Each structure stands twice: as C-alpha cells, then as structure tokens.
Amino acid sequence: MNILKKTIFSVLASLLIIGNVYASDKIKIGTEGAYPPWNSKDASGKLIGFEVELAWTLCRYMGKQCTIVEQDWDGMIPALIMRKFDAIMAGMSITAERQKAISFSQGYADEVASLAVMKGSSLEGLDTPAGINLTKPDGAAKKALKTLTAALAGKTVCVQTATIHQNFLDSGDVGKVNVRTYKTQDEVNLDLASGRCDAALAAAVAFSDYAEKSGKPVVLTGPTFSGGAFGNGVGVGIRKDDTELLKSFNSAINQARKNGDISRIATKWFGFDASM
Amino acid sequence: MDIELMISSFPKLLSATIITLKLLSVSLIFGLFIGLIFAILRLNKNIFINKFAYGYSYLFRGTPLLVQIFIIYFGLGQIEYLRSTFLWVVLKEPYWCAIIAFALNTGAYTSEILRSAFQTIKPGIIEAGKSLGISNKIIFYKIQIPIAIRQSLPAYGNEIILMMKGTSLASTVTLMDLTGVAKYIISTTFKPIEVFIVAGGIYLFMTFIIHNLIKLLERKYSFSE
Numbered sequence: 001m002n003i004l005k006k007t008i009f010s011v012l013a014s015l016l017i018i019g020n021v022y023a024s025d026k027i028k029i030g031t032e033g034a035y036p037p038w039n040s041k042d043a044s045g046k047l048i049g050f051e052v053e054l055a056w057t058l059c060r061y062m063g064k065q066c067t068i069v070e071q072d073w074d075g076m077i078p079a080l081i082m083r084k085f086d087a088i089m090a091g092m093s094i095t096a097e098r099q100k101a102i103s104f105s106q107g108y109a110d111e112v113a114s115l116a117v118m119k120g121s122s123l124e125g126l127d128t129p130a131g132i133n134l135t136k137p138d139g140a141a142k143k144a145l146k147t148l149t150a151a152l153a154g155k156t157v158c159v160q161t162a163t164i165h166q167n168f169l170d171s172g173d174v175g176k177v178n179v180r181t182y183k184t185q186d187e188v189n190l191d192l193a194s195g196r197c198d199a200a201l202a203a204a205v206a207f208s209d210y211a212e213k214s215g216k217p218v219v220l221t222g223p224t225f226s227g228g229a230f231g232n233g234v235g236v237g238i239r240k241d242d243t244e245l246l247k248s249f250n251s252a253i254n255q256a257r258k259n260g261d262i263s264r265i266a267t268k269w270f271g272f273d274a275s276m
Numbered sequence: 277m278d279i280e281l282m283i284s285s286f287p288k289l290l291s292a293t294i295i296t297l298k299l300l301s302v303s304l305i306f307g308l309f310i311g312l313i314f315a316i317l318r319l320n321k322n323i324f325i326n327k328f329a330y331g332y333s334y335l336f337r338g339t340p341l342l343v344q345i346f347i348i349y350f351g352l353g354q355i356e357y358l359r360s361t362f363l364w365v366v367l368k369e370p371y372w373c374a375i376i377a378f379a380l381n382t383g384a385y386t387s388e389i390l391r392s393a394f395q396t397i398k399p400g401i402i403e404a405g406k407s408l409g410i411s412n413k414i415i416f417y418k419i420q421i422p423i424a425i426r427q428s429l430p431a432y433g434n435e436i437i438l439m440m441k442g443t444s445l446a447s448t449v450t451l452m453d454l455t456g457v458a459k460y461i462i463s464t465t466f467k468p469i470e471v472f473i474v475a476g477g478i479y480l481f482m483t484f485i486i487h488n489l490i491k492l493l494e495r496k497y498s499f500s501e
Contacts, residue, residue: 194359
C-alpha cells in the first residue's frame, strides 16, 4: 500500500516538474506581421523582419524554444493579457499608457515618427526643424508644433489604430485635426496614395519602406517626432505577473547588444542602425 | 470585470449608435428601391433582362459583405482614372462607400424576397381583378404590391436585422460606428470583454426593437379579421 502511494506521489510530482519545465522552456511571441521593416510577411506568408530575426536571436540567448505567432495589432495587448502568447515584439513603443496594462523590457530599438504626404501636396516642405523631442519640448519644438497646428487645421490625417501616432493626434498637441484610423499600416498607405488622406503619421521607416516597394511618390514632411506621446523606444511587452520572463528578456537583450547582434540585425532591415 | 468602464463607455457607445442607425436606415431605403426594381426585372419575360437581374443578386448574395466593402472602398480607390471623375466626390468618403456597399448588398437580398413574394400570389386573385375589369396597372399597385409586402414582411424583417449587424463592418473603412467606437475604447483601455458586452447589448436591444416593429406590422397587415 505504502509503495503504491509512493509511486503515485512520485509520478504526480514528476509530472508536475515536467509540466513546469515544459511550460517555462517554451514561449510564444506575438507579432503583427504587417509593419515593415519591423515585422512583415514574405510572399509565401512566412514572418520576416527585424523583430522576427531579433526574436530568434533573443530566444537563443535565453535558451528557450520559441514560436512566433501572428496577431492583429488592435488586439495585441488584450491577447497578451489573455495568455494567447507570452511576449509582444511588434514595434510596440514603451508608453506610460501601455505600462498601465503590461510591463516592458528595456528598449531594443528606437524609431522616429514622421508625417508623410504625396508629392505635390501643400503640406510638403513645412518650415520646421529636422526633428523635435516632445518629452521636454524646447522653444523650437513648441514653434514647430504651432506651425503644424496651422498647417493641419481641417486636414484629414490617417493613422493606424491604437498607436502612439493616434495618441499624439488625439492629445491635441497639433490642434483639432480630422483623425482617421485604420486597422493596418498597409491600409493607411493605400488611402494616403489614393488621396483620401491629406497626410499620414507613422514610423518614418514605414513610409520609406512603402515608397520604395510601391514606387508611389510618398514623401516625408515636417519634423521627425520622438519622446512624449511617442514613448521611449520599442521594447518587449510582457504580462505584469511574468517577472521571470521579463528578467530573461532583459538579460538576453543586454547580451545581444554587447555582442553587436541588435545593431547588426537593425542595419540589415532598416538600412541604418536603429538599435538602442 | 471592470463595471466602471462599462458604465463610462455606455454614453460614448450610445452616441456612436446614431451613426449605425444612419447607415442602416439610408442603406435600407436605397436597398428597398434597388430590390423592388430588380424584383420586377426578375419577373420580366425577356431572358436578357431576367438574367441580368439574376446575375446581380447572384453576385451580391454570393460574396461576403466585407469583400464588397473592401472592393468598393480600397479597390475603386486604386483606379487612378476614377479619381479624376466626379464619382470620386462620393467614393472619397468612407461613409458613402459603406452606404453603396450596404445598399447593393441588401438590395440583392430584398429583390429575392420580393420576387418570391410576387410569385406566391395566387393567379386566381389577379384573374378575379381582371374579370372585374380592373386595369393591369391598378391590379399591380393595389392588389399585387400590398399582398407581396405582407408576404415578404417576416423575411424582410430578418434582412433588416442582418443588415443592422452588417453595418458593424463599416468600422473596417474607418467609420466610427458602434463597433468602431467600441474598438477605439478598447485601444486605449485594453479591455475588450467589458466594452464588447456593452456594444453587444446595444445591438441586441436594436434587434429587439426591429423584431417587435415587424411583428406589429405583420399583425396590422394580416389577412384574417
């Protein structure tokens, strides 16, 4: 009888241990697959891009078996919270608003945002500095915001939904613009090209990537934006109670940065070193 | 469950319901008109007219509404020639693109509903009218149409409810209807369950109203008594 009890106990205990190891060794990473060059899909539907390659690298450093899954952008954070996957690597900027719902690893890359218009638009060639930081806007930045407010009054500006770009336009920093939101950046690009949008706001690289691939005369205008509503770099989004995973991501990013992996992969996909 | 969020999002969702109702009513009016015309064309003896009307309803009933909206909004927007014509004034606006798609879609279903209603009218009734010396025109307007309306009411009520739910697709072309605003609130709060429960409740309430209105009309136009 005693032996039987012991056997059952040990089987159960080992199952428990195996189960635990199994769970912590395998993680799922969610990405959008529609925001090149951060993450996108090739012609055969395979996920590619800076973050996909970086994810494999980080997983190697963490010694974990990773699966990368696709998730629509507007459901990204809810899907993480509902445990559809364990980490987000989807060009997601670290912002105070998102940090209320999830935690972020340290940033691994930084992007600047920019307005884009079609060549020949009246919004082309705005008199603003090359870039402004909104964390503590100086005189030049405030003046640039005023120039933008005047230029964008009554104009339709298109953004992807639930992004820092939408937050910025909603914040009222550039006055009352007519904001139109889209499910994907592809759709923003399509409507910018068709003329339904007077301007669009997104990561500057998203527009240059589109202009290059489609051959459409999309040009950047106004200053590049960083800081403030635009957050502080792009990091890995992780559930708040998943502190172990957060730690391993942070140390993996440290290692990858030290070995030059992040800047190598970033240069490959962006054409310049966007790592941080 | 974040009850507070449910309460605070309710007024925002309610005001977005106005856009939903606007989309629904305008597309139903256009759709009914289109449906009536195509139902009459379907009953035409000329094989070309008949096949044309059949082709229209086959096409729009055979493809998903979402695909139709995307073709009209994103697809037509890609044709450069179109952008220089007066049509672009209408097609530039997401609101009208959605209305066009909804009206053509519900028009196809309505034409089928009305056609079958016309065909179920017993020939005896029309013959009775003819034997009394009533002209064909009057028979059509005063006898066939009222009977057809009564016959088609239950099926048409279903179509209204389907269309009401179909308007939620307007959010895919940037319109801030009930679903659009619900998605917007979720994008800032990251709490889909709470917000979609409230939005779903509003849709359910609208269905309840439409369902009862149709029932009332059915009773009003019933043959007995």
